[in-house]
Amino acid sequence: MSAYPFLKGHGTENDFVLLPDHDGSIHGDLTEERVRALCDRRAGIGGDGVMRVIRTQALAEFDQAVLELHEPDPEWFMDYRNSDGSLSEMCGNGIRVFARHLAESGLIDTSGPVAIGTRAGIRTVTFSDAGEITVDMGRPVLGRDSEVAVPPLAWKATNIDMGNPHAVAFVESLDQAGTLLEEPDYDHAVYPEGVNVEFVVRRGSQHVAMRVHERGSGETRSCGTGACAVMVASAIKDRYAPAGSTPAGDVTYRVDVPGGELSITWTRTDRVLLTGPAVMVAEGITDL
Numbered sequence: 129m130s131a132y133p134f135l136k137g138h139g140t141e142n143d144f145v146l147l148p149d150h151d152g153s154i155h156g157d158l159t160e161e162r163v164r165a166l167c168d169r170r171a172g173i174g175g176d177g178v179m180r181v182i183r184t185q186a187l188a189e190f191d192q193a194v195l196e197l198h199e200p201d202p203e204w205f206m207d208y209r210n211s212d213g214s215l216s217e218m219c220g221n222g223i224r225v226f227a228r229h230l231a232e233s234g235l236i237d238t239s240g241p242v243a244i245g246t247r248a249g250i251r252t253v254t255f256s257d258a259g260e261i262t263v264d265m266g267r268p269v270l271g272r273d274s275e276v277a278v279p280p281l282a283w284k285a286t287n288i289d290m291g292n293p294h295a296v297a298f299v300e301s302l303d304q305a306g307t308l309l310e311e312p313d314y315d316h317a318v319y320p321e322g323v324n325v326e327f328v329v330r331r332g333s334q335h336v337a338m339r340v341h342e343r344g345s346g347e348t349r350s351c352g353t354g355a356c357a358v359m360v361a362s363a364i365k366d367r368y369a370p371a372g373s374t375p376a377g378d379v380t381y382r383v384d385v386p387g388g389e390l391s392i393t394w395t396r397t398d399r400v401l402l403t404g405p406a407v408m409v410a411e412g413i414t415d416l
């Protein structure tokens with residue numbers, strides 16, 4: 129069995145195992161079963177997901193094809209997998225941790241914006257002097273609203289795609305979501321690929337708090353794409369932008385998650401900018 133280097137990091141306690149695989153040689157070894165073993169919090173390293181750090185030139189055909197739809201060609205690609213081994217298109221906390229790792233390893237120049245490839249397309253990250261990282265998460269796409277339920281309770285859910293699917297439910301109290309040990313019920317016709325479900329309460333003006341049940345990982349302490357979906361749904365509800373339109377001016381919300389706090393701006397040019405911390409906590413060797 130080969131030995132592979134790994135790193136561990138988190139963004140607002142949404143935690144990840146990173147596998148540097150610059151030339152793509154471990155691709156075939158990273159089975160769903162191995163991802164599950166790496167993410168196991170008792171028998172493995174533990175994490176909400178695994179990110180393979182690979183040069184885009186070394187990507188397999190499918191992911192190459194995704195990136196060819198987007199310009200310019202980024203040097204690095206975030207190959208994200210949930211803790212159950214399933215692939216996801218995008219991870220807002222993960223991409224900051226991914227960028228932090230590239231920066232700390234001297235693999236990117238952090239004096240300007242850095243483009244990173246994902247299955248949702250290219251995302252650009254910017255480093256601030258204060259140590260936080262801002263990700264241009266692209267445009268929010270609104271879909272058909274539906275209902276989510278934690279029986280016996282059910283709520284109307286706003287459908288927002290941030291590169292991956294989200295159902296945002298405004299609740300009276302975050303406790304209403306219960307233990308979230310089970311996946312909330314959702315409309316499979318609206319979300320045939322599954323969905324991340326966010327529960328939101330208002331905390332103040334342009335300030336909300338959320339819990340999330342992530343597709344493929346269960347309840348996590350934070351979700352960057354989820355926080356962006358929550359911000360957009362809240363801004364629409366607060367009439368900063370009529371549904372299907374953009375805000376008249378840039379609008380910023382604070383989004384509290386169980387693992388910390390994120391700041392999100394929806395610009396009048398329809399970009400969603402996610403700002404938050406990214407921390408590396410460990411590194412070592414694994415046989416996968």
Ligand SMILES: N[C@@H](CCC[C@H](N)C(=O)O)C(=O)O
Pocket residue numbers: 142177210215216217218219220221222292293324342343344345348350351352353354
């Ligand atoms: N935690 C992430 C999202 C990870 C992927 C998600 N579970 C999915 O399957 O879409 C984030 O910070 O955005």
